[in-house]
Amino acid sequence: MASTDTATSSATKEIETEFPNHIRVYKDGTVERLFGSPIVPPSLHDSDTGVSSKDVVISDDPSISARLYLPKSAQSDAQKLPILVYFHASGFCLESAFSFLDQRYLNLIASKANVIAVSVEYRLAPEHHLPAAFEDCWDSLKWVSSHSTLSNAGEPWLINHGDFNRIYLGGDSAGATIAHNIAMRCGAEDLPGGVKSAGCFLSCPYFWGSKPIGSEPKEGHEQSPAALLWNFVYPSAPGGIDNPAINPTAEGAPSLAGMGCSKLLVCVYGKDQVRDRGALYYEALKNSGWNGEVELFEVEGEDHCFHILNPETDNANKVFNRLASFLL
Structure with a gap:
């Protein structure tokens, strides 16, 4: 296509x-x-945060790449840092790990949280329908994890500065949906080097389902933008909008007790149309029998991904501070 x-x-x-x-x-x-925001090059020194970034190829077939971020502290400190494997937003079909919005956002996260970030450039629908993005992101996590056993070959930022006992997953919107699915896969499959995910954050996760909940409109629910988008990016999904990948609380979905990380943070925003889905997910995970720690963090009066679009606001700063305290 x-x-x-x-x-x-x-x-x-x-x-x-x-x-x-x-x-x-x-x-x-x-x-x-x-x-979508324009594609921008990486920077060896971001003027606002001091963060360095560069692009790497993870796979040629399929084509998977990533933008890596190294905080200023790593350039003068031998201390090993947490690694965040991040999945970008925009409905599985828009934006890029190399876009201006994501570059600005990851610079801020890497700086405030003092982490190495790996922002994955996964394949987009409709040229590559789901589950292509899920597979690309799993392969990217395996690539990062493989560096735990390398001493010289491989990516030096990860080898020299990464703490492989503190690998985190995270994403916003569709990226949060990916992060959930990858975290569940971590509970079912092994990663190279025996690496385990320390935690996962889901910011305004794009979850949906055929039956409306909470404040979701009762009329025309199955023709809502959220439902139509899922059918657009994953037309062959078994169960449609109730596929466990988009509706983790659907009947017959795998138990959330199988979540493959030790702690999880769900961020929801008061005006967001998927706010109630994120809250439902939090409750379901808390009551699933999973033995990890889960927290719900809410910012009232804000809409979907507001902190990416307007990172300079007081409320956005609350989100960044919460993410920074989570990524320890």
Whole structure:
């Protein structure tokens, strides 16, 4: 399927599917992305945070890469730092680990939390429908974990500065959905070197289901943007919108007691349409029999991913401070 990131398609081309102002798929296979911040290069020294970043190739087939972030402290301190494997937002079909918004966000997280961050550039739908992104992110975590047994070959930032007893997973929106699925997989499969995930944060996780809960509208629920987006990015999902990957509390979903990390933080925001799903997930995990620690952190009066879009606000700073205290 062809792809383009600018609105240059001919007006005479027929549209097959679109989400207005976000993404459009034409009948000839062309994909036009109408939303997203510009791609920016990594920086050896971010002027605001002092964080260094660089890009690495994880796999050529399939094509998986990542942007690595090293906080300023690591450049003069021999202390080993936690490693955050991060999955970006935007509905599995937009944005990039190399975009301006993600670069700014990960610079702030790496600086405030004093962690090495690995922001994964996974394949996007609809050129690569789910579960491609899930597989890419699992392979990326395996790649990071494999450095626990390396002494010279491999990525030096991870080998020289990473603490492989403190590997964290995290994501926002669709990235939080990925983080949940990867954490569950950590409970069922082994990672290289016997590495275990120390924790996972889910910020405004994109969960949904066929039956409305809480404040979700009762009318037209299955035609809601959240449901339509899932069908767009994973049209072959068994169970549709009640697939456990998007609805972890669906009937027949694997028990959350199998979560493969020792602590988990769920961040929800008062005006967010998926707020109630995040709260339900928190309650379900707390009552699942899982022997880890789970916390719900809520910011009232804010909407979906507000802290990424407006990181300079007081409420955004509350989110960054909570993430920093979690990633220890």
